[in-house]
Amino acid sequence: MENTGRKKWQSDWLLFLGILLFLLGLLIGLCIPLMMNPRMGLTAHLEGVMNGMFLVILGLTWNRLILNDRWLSYTFWLILYGSFANFLAVTIASITGAGKMMPIAGGKEGTPVVEGLISFLLISLALAMIFVCVVVLNGLYRNMKSRILSESRK
Numbered sequence: 001m002e003n004t005g006r007k008k009w010q011s012d013w014l015l016f017l018g019i020l021l022f023l024l025g026l027l028i029g030l031c032i033p034l035m036m037n038p039r040m041g042l043t044a045h046l047e048g049v050m051n052g053m054f055l056v057i058l059g060l061t062w063n064r065l066i067l068n069d070r071w072l073s074y075t076f077w078l079i080l081y082g083s084f085a086n087f088l089a090v091t092i093a094s095i096t097g098a099g100k101m102m103p104i105a106g107g108k109e110g111t112p113v114v115e116g117l118i119s120f121l122l123i124s125l126a127l128a129m130i131f132v133c134v135v136v137l138n139g140l141y142r143n144m145k146s147r148i149l150s151e152s153r154k
Helices: 003-030 038-064 069-096 112-152
Strands: none
Touching: 003 038, 003 069, 038 069, 038 112, 069 112
């Protein structure tokens, strides 16, 4: 797939999945009183809404990135993983009451399996999102640099 075709496809999916995640964040907000840890439920609600907006913003700016196909692909999939893993980790924590890695939101220690899953998701999504931000900043910088060079040649 050509880079511009790939960018368009990825941009469309980022927009679609961003609105979907935003909707999931709204829906989980309706369930906060039913959760074992309502404070963590509020966190799940906010993560869904904010990560949904993040995906939409990236979808709207995606065509400005100057990256090769490999970096676009890595970044696209890591964005989706990080955004949805974030929502999933705090949703699991709010339903089970687990989440000792998130003491501010009132997470208590859960079963080793649930704690392991939540910890894996939190650590891996943090690494994924740091990588994504560095690559997106690089792609945006290349775009700005390219525009400055093309304007100076005029």
